[in-house]
Amino acid sequence: MLTLSLTALTVLAGLAAAHALRIGAAAERWLFAGTSACATIVLVQTILGATGLLTRPAVALTTIVVAAAVAAASVFAARAAVGGAWRAELATLREAARLLRHPEIAALAVMAAAAFAWVLVAAALLPPRSVDDLGHHLPPVFEAAVRGRFVLPPLNLHPWFAYPLNADLLSLWPVVLERSIALVNFAQAGTAGLAALSIAALARLAQASRRMAVFCGLVFLLLPVTLRQAGACYTDVTIAAFFGAAAVGVAGAFEQGRATSLLLAGLGAGLLAGTKYHMLFAVLLMLPLVAVAARRCSPDARRRAGATLLFAAPVLALASFWLLRNLLELGNPCYPYRVGLGPLTIFANRLPADSPLLGSPPLLLGILRTPATVWRIVFTDCGLGNVDGGLGPVFWGAVAPLGFWCAAAALWRLVRRRGSGGLALGLLFLAGAFPYAASQAATAGVTTRFLLTAAVPGFAMLAAALTRRLESTPVVGRAAVVGVALIAGLGVVQLGGDREPNERKQTMNFGPAAAARAQHAFASPWRFVQNAAFGPNRLAPARDFLDLVTAPPGEAVRPLWIYATSRSAAGFYGRRLQNRIWNFGAPDRPATPDALVYYFARIEGVEKVEASGDKIPWEDIAGRRDRCELVFATPETAVFFRRELLAPGGDMWRRILAYYEKADPTLAVVAAKTALPFAEGDVVLATDPLGFGLKALEMTSRLRYQVLLVHRREIDALVGNIRTTGTVWLVAPATANGPTATRTVQVGDRLVGFFVLKAASR
């Protein structure tokens, strides 16, 4: 609630400023409001995070003060304009409602509403689940929220931790304010709306009709990549919004000589430059337009300097912190990338020697060397159904060619001194496309999302082109609009399904999570993460366990320091940030971790542990029970807790018992039905999942023998270390490839098979 209230406050303050600046076009006004809200959020958190004051009261108070100051200044500067704002916004609403009478807009609006309802429900019910979210976007965010200041997590774990964080600060915002990760997935759903607004505003500047401007904004919202990323903690949709704001500002100043547009351009460009190194290229390419725009704003040198300052000041304020931090702390503002000009190196490369990015030329060079690369990118729609979501046939077939054509035509007109019509939009399209062209050829398939920036001016061009066709040749125009609408609608269906072998990053299947919530099931959101590669799905059961024992529903939080392996380990903090990753080397961490989570990653067909940071080898823990006890295991994961935490009857003992009994009640029933003839003094080694049921029975003193949970990979080592006068048995579920079942038990509609082995006898 606090997040929503403060966000609304910053947007309203921005809206008041937009009215004070007399921004007439509704789309541009709301774009200004949204962009200034983002800038406020980013700036407040940057200042507080840099000074170590990033706490909920400080963030809330500072935001209120800043928003109030902006609103007060707006009222003071233009009381009449701001006072009559509500009438203007009411008229905007009426106009927007009237647009729904057009069938193509009504159809796309319904589809966009349904799709974003889906995205938001999935974002609310499922945890962060994309590998890059957990791998490198969220660890600096969560760490900042926990420590109250920005810190650089270990760069040997992930060099991307040093990336600028402006867009990620929008994810940090609800985490700091709510002290929970519940709203962390929502940022890009909001900025997708901003990107659509920027398309509408740009289209209007390009003389598109209101109808086509809104139509193309809706098409952008339905792009597969937009929908796939809108509920994730990536930054590409947000980057498109920031780029769009900058583009609208630059184009407004360039075409209409409005100095106030340069403020919007500066806010957008500053947010953009502080988000991704690649986007520095885009901002640099905008500078000539800004210079010309400043000249057009006023012939007076002082006013021109003022207009330039309107652009430069926000850029410096919003982007400089991250680059300066990296320069001072790491010796390279664009860590880990090389900065140089041709053979001249200014800042050396710090990528690992085995990085696939090294030695890969820029994509543009790759295309020049092998033109067929274009067909590969266009006809596979890289990312569709795969990593990030594709850009769709309309983008590749119409928007991209139209963008390049319009840019070339505008440049040609300029060269022949026939005016600068369409030049701003054409150059902005090239600026938006350049980051992708400059990215490494090796990443061609996974970085097409960088083209979302080009999509913003591209769709504005499409809107203008469709407007011209509808006016001059209505039949052709209508046919094109119907075709675009039909194809755009296809993007929605990729939200469905969770069986694609390559669906890696953003599973949208929220059904099981919704059902669990309706039934008040004892489950964390991690239990429902499916079909994501690089671990999130295979790690999901362990994360579910850890979250439920450290923050069970309705109970107090019990923080744990966790040693964790795997590429995406760094991003797991639990729902209420209660779990700290021990191998990050935090200053207040204890000498030994409370819990150790081993994940056997499948790397090139071999399962092995990917350890990072301060390492605790698997061999030091597995097969021994002197320091740690295995409390949870799946074939891919093993979770050990320090023995001191597991005193019978203690808090953690009680929480773990609750997990065993509640997480899958049928297991205890199965265990009880097994009626195994073990004697007093025997030790039963039990693997997952039957072991949880047996362990629960043992913890409640319903067994005469001892049960030890064991991971399959440590059975041999453990058997040799057990000291008992009785017999050591092994109980494990039968598997298709392993030993066949020696017993079966019917539980409901499930037939559970398991086998029993005499592991050792004394």
Added chain:
Amino acid sequence: MSGGAKAGNAGRAPSAATAGFQPAYGASIGVAVGFACFALLVPLGGVSYYVGAPDEPGAFAAAARAGWLWFACTAAGVLWGVLVAWLAGAGERTRSWLARGGVVFLAAYLLCLRGAWGRVARELALAPAGPARAPAAPAAAWSAPLLAVVVAGAALWIATRGSRPGAARAPALTLAGVHLLCSLTAAITTVQLAYYVSRTPAFLRGLGRLAAFLAGR
């Protein structure tokens, strides 16, 4: 040109772009015919990009082949169209027919619907025990796209008839440009449509769950 078109342009000297650079109208029709050839020739069952998974071996090469095929079909179509338009002469009636044809042939891009049967074609190509074990290619894979083209073409034919000059006469070079963009968009749709179709049942199930969730059930 229709009578209306003549009336609409009365008193103005026609420019190449507005009144019809005739070979460009031919190029428009040629692009559409080229696309039709592409849609019928592209081996949907022989490529793997239908799942949208370019990691799959051979997917990139297949996509590149599809791209070159589209390029070749389009180039041949443009050459053919320009040649025919040029040979047809510069009479007003011929120009009128070509201009109208340029609009009506927009319907040809509905042949991209053929891509919806790409998965079936793929299964046929990959059937372990030969076509006998594979699902039969439905007749709809051909008839439905053709029917859609005919219906849309008829609608465009009717729409371009009568007294609305703008409706019938698109600027020639612009119309050629529109055809090129439509052709590339439709070609990509042809090879990707099976992916979208394959997701539809799961999407509809998910939509049902969404409705149930929002309704509190």
